[in-house]
Amino acid sequence: MKPLITSLFILTSLLTFGQPTVTYHLSFENASQHEARIKVQFNQLDNDPLLITMSRSSPGRYALHEFVKNVYDLHAFNAEGEELKLIRKDPYSWELKGHNGTVALHYTLFANRADGTYSDVSESHAHLNIPATLIYAPALADREQVLNFNLREDLKWKVATQLVKEDEDTYTAPNLYYLMDSPVEISDHEVRSFKIDGPQGEQTIEFALHHRGGSMIFDEFFEGVKKIVTEEIAVYGKAPEFDYDRYTFLGCYLPWASGDGMEHRNSTIVTSSRELTSPEGMRNLSTVAHEFFHAWNVERLRPKSLEPFDFQKANMSGAxxxxxxxxxxxxxxxxxxxxxxxxxxxxxxxxxxxxxxxxxxxxxxxxxxxxxxxxxxxxxxxxxxxxxxxxxxxxxxxxxxxxxxxxxxxxxxxxxxxxxxxxxxxxxxxxxxxxxxxxxxxxxxxxxxxxxxxxxxxxxxxxxxxxxxxxxxxxxVGIQAQRNKDRAFTGMTVNNSVVSNYPVIGGPAAQAGISKGDKILSVNNNPVDNLHTDDFTKDMKPGQEIILEIERYGQKITKSITLGSDPKYTLELMPIESEKTGTARTSWLGAQSEK
Structure with missing residues (x-):
């Protein structure tokens, strides 16, 4: 049956879209096992062999992530449904020869991390970061990219994304670069929106939230979102010109999500294991504030060292x-x-x-x-x-x-x-x-x-x-930074009697020759058990000497530490004693949108 299905997919894509496009079809029948089944249609191909590849990095991330590791059951077919040989050129790329101008690619993606970098497929949602999801052909990067989703009606799924909506299950991007920068949240989510003034007219800010908290708490949270958007516009004096006059927050606040935020051109992913119903739920507004600020700083006010973003290597910037x-x-x-x-x-x-x-x-x-x-x-x-x-x-x-x-x-x-x-x-x-x-x-x-x-x-x-x-x-602005110079300092962290950090360079523990992994057996000849950092310094002063018996690689060693002075500062708001100080503090910390 596989050749027949492939031929029908190719024929449907050619009849529906006509012009050369790259068309993806994503289905989620096996979501319970974190699998997506993906078909890719490449047609009207001039280049033989065709090189296909998977991203190694993702917009907003600067390290390599090798997304291809989660791809398997990969097959390619020509227009007649005949299977083509995949020639692996390197860990993340293949060549396809003899395709006669048309290739249909089928593969399975395993996805089980909901954050701003990876993808997650389950019966909760299909949370898709595109570089972690789609195999692509670099030679076809300028073509329109079409995504068709086989939505799970039994799970009440719908789509939220910055991609252009053609109908309920079909979305497009003008080119590959825009597609790679366009995450997708498919779930039974709620949406809130409001209007702002843009450079060329009215624009929409919308928040699609996948959560379990109910409408009332989302309404409360969204009021915070609106305040943040308004204040950040006030910093720059005007909003960016969003493509298609819309900016979308893709929120997922669920216990099985991983905390993250990732900016994109006209959207952002914000994820957290803190549900809005938890005492800490409103702390998620911090990520909202950070990521929306990126709509200016990074997405459009952009370092030359990150332009254009390269999906095949680590992206380094000194900025x-x-x-x-x-x-x-x-x-x-x-x-x-x-x-x-x-x-x-x-x-x-x-x-x-x-x-x-x-x-x-x-x-x-x-x-x-x-x-x-x-x-x-x-x-x-x-x-x-x-x-x-x-x-x-x-x-x-x-x-x-x-x-x-x-x-x-x-x-x-x-x-x-x-x-x-x-x-x-x-x-x-x-x-x-x-x-x-x-x-x-x-x-x-x-x-x-x-x-x-x-x-x-x-x-x-x-x-x-x-x-x-x-x-x-x-x-x-009436703030004072002070150190408690009478508080003792060792420069090491101790948990359950074991030194758990590499001691601070130049600090007392490092100078005494203490190392990570050392187990403290006694302090000043007094045996200890379950010792923690503050236990043996809280009643001591800088300049005092303490004798530690430690165990290292099975050997008992004695070390002498001369305690230093804690370098930590406390920042304290001082009473406002002059009009100048009060005005300066208000100008700094007060609302700018009200001016």
């Missing part, structure tokens, strides 16, 4: 401290400006990031540009060998977050704002989708905030790893 990091800075700032969180919660949210960045020994090895270039090794990348990243790497999300904070406060000390800088970058580069370089970021900052400020920021904090004078910067 992620800005593209991802400045977006991270705005994430919780937007939540504060909308009133979703208050001033105290905002300050509490940035304190761990502040300590992580400025107390990391990684700054002595890489600057923010070089940290960004580490993305292919850390952005959901996997390997089995141990690494020392706790000592050598700082996330470009976090590093850029702190650089955004310092630049914003520096600009405000000079009567400017980071909002103004972002808006100018949008006008110069994002609006016309002209990719920028790091040099462009610096010259635009000089144009906006002055040459001296731009040189200081880039030379000291972007191309070098110096720490800004935050006490000076914070004084403008």
């Amino acid at each position: 992620l401290w800005f593209a991802e990091g400045f977006t991270s800075y705005y994430t919780n700032l937007i939540l504060k400006r909308t009133g979703i969180i208050d001033e105290a919660a905002y300050l509490e949210s940035i304190t761990p990031t502040f300590n992580y960045v400025w107390n990391s020994p990684g700054r002595q090895f890489f600057n923010p540009v070089e940290m960004s270039q580490q993305a292919p090794f850390v952005d959901a990348a996997t390997s089995v060998d141990p690494v020392n990243r706790g000592n050598t790497f700082i996330s470009y999300y976090s590093y850029g977050h702190m650089l955004g904070l310092s630049l914003d406060l520096s600009l405000r000390n000079n009567g400017k704002t980071l909002d103004g800088y972002m808006s100018l970058l949008w006008e110069k580069y994002g609006k016309e989708e002209k990719p920028y370089t790091l040099e462009n970021l610096q010259t635009t900052l000089a144009e906006y905030g002055g040459k001296a400020l731009a040189e200081e920021f880039f030379e000291n904090y972007v191309y070098d790893s110096k720490m800004p004078d935050y006490n000076d910067l914070f004084s403008l």
